Amino acid sequence: METVIPPSPPVLLPVAGSRASFPVRRVYCVGRNYAAHAREMGHDPDREPPFFFQKNADDLLPPGKDFPYPPRSSDVHHEVELVVALRSGGTDIPLEAALDHVYGYGVGIDFTRRDLQAEAKKAGKPWTAAKAFAHSAPISALVPATTIGHPVNGGIWLKVNGEMRQGGDLAQMIWSVPEIVAELSRLFTLAPGDVIMTGTPSGVGPVARGDLVTCGVDGVAVLTVQVV
Numbered sequence: 001m002e003t004v005i006p007p008s009p010p011v012l013l014p015v016a017g018s019r020a021s022f023p024v025r026r027v028y029c030v031g032r033n034y035a036a037h038a039r040e041m042g043h044d045p046d047r048e049p050p051f052f053f054q055k056n057a058d059d060l061l062p063p064g065k066d067f068p069y070p071p072r073s074s075d076v077h078h079e080v081e082l083v084v085a086l087r088s089g090g091t092d093i094p095l096e097a098a099l100d101h102v103y104g105y106g107v108g109i110d111f112t113r114r115d116l117q118a119e120a121k122k123a124g125k126p127w128t129a130a131k132a133f134a135h136s137a138p139i140s141a142l143v144p145a146t147t148i149g150h151p152v153n154g155g156i157w158l159k160v161n162g163e164m165r166q167g168g169d170l171a172q173m174i175w176s177v178p179e180i181v182a183e184l185s186r187l188f189t190l191a192p193g194d195v196i197m198t199g200t201p202s203g204v205g206p207v208a209r210g211d212l213v214t215c216g217v218d219g220v221a222v223l224t225v226q227v228v
Helices: 035-040 095-101 114-123 177-187
Strands: 011-014 021-024 027-031 051-055 076-078 080-086 102-109 155-160 163-169 195-197 212-217 221-226
Touching: 080 155, 080 177, 080 212, 095 102, 095 177, 102 212, 102 221, 177 195
Parallel strands: 027 195
Antiparallel strands: 011 021, 027 051, 080 102, 080 195, 155 163, 155 212, 212 221
């Protein structure tokens, strides 16, 4: 089909142990999915329905790439997250079938322009400028669920220049992966290639140019990112 301008290239994530790549369609993010993080951000962590926001597919930063400190901000924070990649989708997915739609997992960082987010919250405006900026989501290579299964516990952590900043366990998620997939499918039609960032434990904090950020989900993946 002829197009009036060149189409954008697909966003592809590497798959561990494979020459094939995972094509990304959409990126969904879960807010305040760990109780301790909800408290540190000034919210009540009672188990209310989860809320979601989005990043753009081309905001993802493949492994091995530096994270360029973004403009219009002087307070960029790290948020380490378990990443879920879907191989299939649908609407109103039953909870008991949710994991059947998962292709694999990775670890990622939701970099956030915290100063812009605070301004948006105060004004009652969307968080788009704080969350969905270029390169804001570094992500590791994906690991198929056929290789590691579906993790329900295990350490999730982040270090800056070797200093531990964030530490938690997947078992501390308020909403589990199947619950997230099922609930998200009630709001959106999910599809192959969708990626879900599942929330961050407590300990979020700022990064600066020159910092080396290393993060991981035990038994899944480790990711190292240089801030430039």
